[in-house]
Amino acid sequence: MADPKGFLTTPREEWPRRPAGERTRDWDEVYVPGALLPIVGRQADRCMDCGVPFCHEACPLGNLIPEWNDLVSRSDWRAASDRLHATNNFPEFTGRLCPAPCEAGCVLAINQPAVTIKNVECAIADLAWEEGFTPPRPPERLSGRTVAVIGSGPAGLAAAQQLTRAGHTVAVYERDDRIGGLLRYGIPEFKMEKRHLERRIGQMRAEGTLFRTSTAVGRDVDAAGLRARYDAVVIASGATAWRELAVPGRELAGIHQAMEYLPLANRVCEGDLEHSPLSATGRHVVIVGGGDTGADCLGTAVRERAASVTQLDIYAQPGAERDEEAEPWPTYPRLYRLSAAHEEARELRSAPAADADARLFAASTLRFTGDERGHVRALHLVGVDAGRRPKPGTERSLSADLVLLALGFSGPDRRDGLVDGLGLELEPRGTIARDRDFATNVPGVFAAGDAARGQSLVVWAIAEGRAVAAAVDRHLSGGTTRLPAPVGPYDRPMTA
Numbered sequence: 001m002a003d004p005k006g007f008l009t010t011p012r013e014e015w016p017r018r019p020a021g022e023r024t025r026d027w028d029e030v031y032v033p034g035a036l037l038p039i040v041g042r043q044a045d046r047c048m049d050c051g052v053p054f055c056h057e058a059c060p061l062g063n064l065i066p067e068w069n070d071l072v073s074r075s076d077w078r079a080a081s082d083r084l085h086a087t088n089n090f091p092e093f094t095g096r097l098c099p100a101p102c103e104a105g106c107v108l109a110i111n112q113p114a115v116t117i118k119n120v121e122c123a124i125a126d127l128a129w130e131e132g133f134t135p136p137r138p139p140e141r142l143s144g145r146t147v148a149v150i151g152s153g154p155a156g157l158a159a160a161q162q163l164t165r166a167g168h169t170v171a172v173y174e175r176d177d178r179i180g181g182l183l184r185y186g187i188p189e190f191k192m193e194k195r196h197l198e199r200r201i202g203q204m205r206a207e208g209t210l211f212r213t214s215t216a217v218g219r220d221v222d223a224a225g226l227r228a229r230y231d232a233v234v235i236a237s238g239a240t241a242w243r244e245l246a247v248p249g250r251e252l253a254g255i256h257q258a259m260e261y262l263p264l265a266n267r268v269c270e271g272d273l274e275h276s277p278l279s280a281t282g283r284h285v286v287i288v289g290g291g292d293t294g295a296d297c298l299g300t301a302v303r304e305r306a307a308s309v310t311q312l313d314i315y316a317q318p319g320a321e322r323d324e325e326a327e328p329w330p331t332y333p334r335l336y337r338l339s340a341a342h343e344e345a346r347e348l349r350s351a352p353a354a355d356a357d358a359r360l361f362a363a364s365t366l367r368f369t370g371d372e373r374g375h376v377r378a379l380h381l382v383g384v385d386a387g388r389r390p391k392p393g394t395e396r397s398l399s400a401d402l403v404l405l406a407l408g409f410s411g412p413d414r415r416d417g418l419v420d421g422l423g424l425e426l427e428p429r430g431t432i433a434r435d436r437d438f439a440t441n442v443p444g445v446f447a448a449g450d451a452a453r454g455q456s457l458v459v460w461a462i463a464e465g466r467a468v469a470a471a472v473d474r475h476l477s478g479g480t481t482r483l484p485a486p487v488g489p490y491d492r493p494m495t496a
Contacts, residue, residue, distance in 0.1 A: 003073065006045030012113035013039050015122070017340055020347040024303050027189040027269050029096075030340040040123040043116045044072040050107045054330040055117060058105025058494060060463035061087045061094075062486045065102060065117055072120055081128035084121065087486065089158045089462060090200060092129070093183065095122025096192045098459045099292075101493060105330035129199060136206035139167040145476045148173060148230040150217050150418065153181025154458050155449025156236035157204070158465025159472070162483055163234075164209045166473050172209060173226075175216040175416070178270070181238055183458075185263035188296050190303070190340070194270070216416050223421030232444050232472050235432060236465065237418060239409035239450035245288060249368030254376040258293045258406040265300045280306035284399040286379045287311040288365055289406030292339075297404045298358055299341030302350055310351040310358055310398055312381065314388060317361040331494050353398055364388065366395065368403065376403055412451045429454065434489050438464075438471040446472055452489065463487045 003009075015036045017023065023030050047069035055065045064083045071080035084091050095118055106114035128134045145168045149160045152174040164170045178184050180197050205211070217223050217237075227233050242257045244250070256278060264276040280301035287294045287301075290313025301309040318334045327333040338346075338357060345351050345358035354360050366380045383394030411430030412419055419426065425433040425441045431454050432447040434440050440447050448468035449461045463486045470483035 003045040006042075006073075007048050007108050007112065007115075010042050010046050012046070012116060013043060014116055015039075015119050017343070020344040023190065023340075024344050024348065027303065029193050030190050036119060036123050037127070040116075040120050041073055041075065044069040044120050046108065046115045047073075048108060052107075054105040054107060055102040055115075058330055058332070059102040060460050060487050060491065060493075061466070063087050063102065063121070065115075068124060069115065069117075069120060072124060077124065077127050077131065078133050080124045081133040084124050085128075085134065087484070088121075089161050089466065090154060091121050092125035092196045092200075093154060093192065094459050094462065095119070095125050096196070097187060098457060099332075101332045101457075101459070104332040105494070107330075110329050134203065136203050137165055138207045139165055141167055142169065143167040143476065145169070145231045146171070146229075147232045147234060147472060147476075148217075148226055149234045149236060151181055151236035151238055151449070151451070152179045152211070153183060153236060153238050153449060154461040155238075155465040155468075156181065156234070157200070158462045159234050159236060159448060159469045160209050160465075161204055161207070162466055162469035163472060164204065164207050166469070166481075166483055168473070168476065170209050171212055171230075173212045173215050173217050173221070175214070175237075177214050179211050179213060185266045186259060186293075186296075188262065188265065188300050189269045190299055191296065216418075218417030218419075218421045223418050227422060227442070227445060230444075231476055232446065234468055234472060235412075235418070235424075235440070235445065235447045235451055236449040236468075237412050237451045239411050239431070239455045240413040241410045241430060242405070243407040243410055245365060245405050245407060247365055247367050249370065249376065252368050252370040252376040253374055254370075254401055255368065255403040255405070258287075258289070258297050258404050261404050262293075262296060262300060265304070276304070278402070280304040280309065280402055282307050283402045285309040285402045285404065286398050286400040287404045287406055288379075289313075289408070290315060290359065290361075291406060291408065293408075294404075294406035295339045295341045297406055298345055299339075301402075301404075302341065302344050302348065306350065306402075308351060308353075308399070309345060310354050310360060312363045312365065312379075313359050313361050314364055314384065315361065316386065317356060317359075326496065328496055331496055364390065368400070369397075376400055379403060409450070409455045411454065436489060437474075438468040438489050439475075444475070446475075460487070460493075464489075 068080040068083040100118040103114040149172045285301045285306045322333040342357035351358035379400040383391040432452045438446045448464040467485040470485035473481040
């Protein structure tokens with residue numbers, strides 16, 4: 001604990017964002033370059049070195065937060081990097097993308113603004129790359145055992161890196177043409193520039209991990225045949241079966257799933273396309289769904305110069321303060337949060353019909369109507385109460401010639417043949433069934449990440465990837481492993 005009074009004398013200060021009018025003219029990350037390091041040491045001083053650090057429990061990775069906060073406050077960046085990477089394979093991802101449940105569990109957050117844990121994490125990770133503190137770590141010897149990892153999102157990459165470092169020969173199979181899964185084509189460039197992803201992939205290649213792109217297991221490669229070729233298989237294919245909106249008019253042209261829209265914008269940034277065929281340019285956009293994916297669509301549509309863009313959230317607008325009875329500390333509370341995309345829409349007045357920033361709260365879609373050519377032209381909605389029951393007299397309509405559905409995902413998509421090809425059992429909600437060792441009903445086949453847990457956070461995906469790697473290593477080595485297992489398959493975030 002470098003400064004015993006730091007939490008009393010130093011206010012919370014976060015990594016500043018570039019002005020909205022500037023950052024929406026490009027696809028670069030939203031933060032001011034170089035502005036984090038000057039403040040992060042003082043912010044690390046605010047960590048109280050608690051006797052019982054609940055930030056550990058709030059983070060599924062069990063990150064050693066007080067330790068690396070203290071090291072940062074002392075400017076011992078190499079040691080801080082070592083402590084950070086001891087529990088997290090990809091802190092530059094979580095430092096940018098995770099909603100930071102660790103900060104909700106910070107003891108200081110009981111009555112003050114929490115320590116900026118996420119910013120400190122990101123600063124350590126970025127400086128570690130700049131200073132060469134993260135060299136490849138190939139195994140000293142090979143085990144002679146082989147593992148196929150299906151899916152290259154954060155869960156699959158974490159599992160692959162852990163198993164490669166343990167000495168197994170690992171091949172990662174990815175259905176898309178580039179490695180990264182949702183990190184590649186689901187997360188917009190302005191939230192995480194893909195150079196961070198490329199850097200980790202390069203490290204993994206140097207360690208010995210093999211990558212097979214444009215290969216959908218079950219469609220391009222026989223699933224049962226793949227299982228026969230490897231000593232173990234890890235399924236980390238994600239939850240790609242998107243939820244639908246069954247209302248009249250859904251069949252109209254111009255209504256698309258968020259994960260049809262976002263990958264095309266990312267492909268423009270990758271240089272694959274000059275313009276997205278679903279570009280929001282000059283169009284009235286309505287996003288149905290109030291979560292992070294909807295916010296990603298919002299920020300993308302603003303950058304594509306939509307004529308207007310409105311986001312519908314079926315929940316009521318949350319308050320600015322934690323409800324201590326419903327969501328007591330240290331649980332992660334539902335608060336009114338202003339993401340970079342919402343801030344941009346508010347300042348640029350992109351959604352004149354919205355309640356706050358770009359969102360219409362407590363709003364439920366009734367139907368869509370279109371023109372004589374069968375293209376959507378309006379979304380009709382109604383206000384709802386806390387039980388999602390329509391409120392009389394609250395019906396209204398919004399102009400819409402591009403509607404994006406961001407309603408979440410239910411589990412793996414069975415259309416590619418992976419689930420049926422292996423004969424995997426599913427849970428009633430559509431996710432892959434597994435036991436306490438992450439093992440499926442098929443011997444030697446394990447499941448991790450959103451495919452088995454259901455749609456979750458990047459930090460849970462990495463934790464599951466690390467944990468399933470330990471289970472696979474134990475399976476291959478006859479019952480022992482030195483790999484950490486931060487979570488079990490039935491663990492869930494803290495709730496009241």
